[in-house]
Amino acid sequence: MMKQRKIVITGYGTVAKEFVELLDQKKEELVEKYHTEFKVVGVIGSIGMIYEPDGLNLSVLHQLPKGSLGISQYASRKDLSIESPLLKGDILLECTPTNLETGGPALSYMKQALEAKMDIVSVSKGALVHSLPELLERATANGRQIKYSGATAAALPTLDIGEFSLAGSNILSIKGILNGTSNFILTSMSEGNITFGEALHQAQEKGIAEKNPDLDIKGLDSACKILLLANGLFHTKLTLKDMAIEGIEKITKADMQRAKINGCEWKLIAAAKKQGDRLILQVKPEILAPENPLIHVKGTNKGILFETEEMGTICCVGGASHPKGAAAAALKDMINLIR
């Protein structure tokens, strides 16, 4: 039997626009493979919402600029009025900018969505880092699910490996290169004749740096990802205050050249490690030895290494940071919601 899932998107920025294009390309394939018609019925920007109960025209929408400008241009083309935001559909796709202090607009959108009995797929991290335990409780109370591959390194499978591939195994530690922007800066400085500032500018042009790039450079984006992975996989309720966080700002080209003499490389490592009854979380730049598989993670790629009691060490490398990869991670979560 054919199913239908109505999606409302909050935050029509770089990732959401890629998602709209991807869904437009794949909608027939999704019907064929999963017997499900995914329709975007609403898009909410900071100016308000466009809503069409039978689905927005995705090929028109993704030709328009991102942000509220695109939303208002779509409204005038289709003669729609800009409505006050209202979460009505089956799935919320949350794509607003990450705000770690307050949870940002995402927190209120997610609460409204759960009240309206919607599942959530989030690529933004703010609300999850701020209030994941509370949101999960609300989701359970409403019989809903929250999926957040897009917030835990997106195109690089991380949470799925821990939840599904390592189910039943005792994970002893997780180490990862989880931020594409900082890894791109380190690789560019190590391999090219380019400054920190130039490399950051290139990462911003690729659309992968956070709106506030300090989140990438100072290690906070990596910290959010390892925190969400740790709380999700070890069922802890740790916060950013429980972590030591250091970024890449102090690493110089000279430091990199010194490391290279012995075949080593500087990488920004996010780690979660069991120590007795405690789980220690930290983010800091480390010099990796040539035999460490994470040394091969170059450019905007990322990587994760799980150490387990029963299955040994498992490493996954690739999943470059890229808006299309983040959109694809959100689509994967939606497909897994209906499986």
Ligand SMILES: NC(=O)C1=CN([C@@H]2O[C@H](COP(=O)(O)OP(=O)(O)OC[C@H]3O[C@@H](n4cnc5c(N)ncnc54)[C@H](OP(=O)(O)O)[C@@H]3O)[C@@H](O)[C@H]2O)C=CC1
């Ligand atoms: N870029 C990437 O590769 C990845 C990004 N992420 C995460 O995904 C999220 C989105 O990233 P990205 O698309 O790059 O970000 P953008 O800044 O490109 O897009 C965010 C959009 O949200 C809109 N917005 C701002 N405030 C509100 C509000 N109150 N209500 C509704 N919409 C609002 C803005 O448009 P306007 O104000 O004009 O309406 C803006 O276009 C971030 O949280 C980021 O951390 C995760 C994985 C990868």
Ligand SMILES: N[C@@H](CC=O)C(=O)O
């Ligand atoms: N800023 C992040 C992308 C979103 O998570 C990165 O550079 O990897």
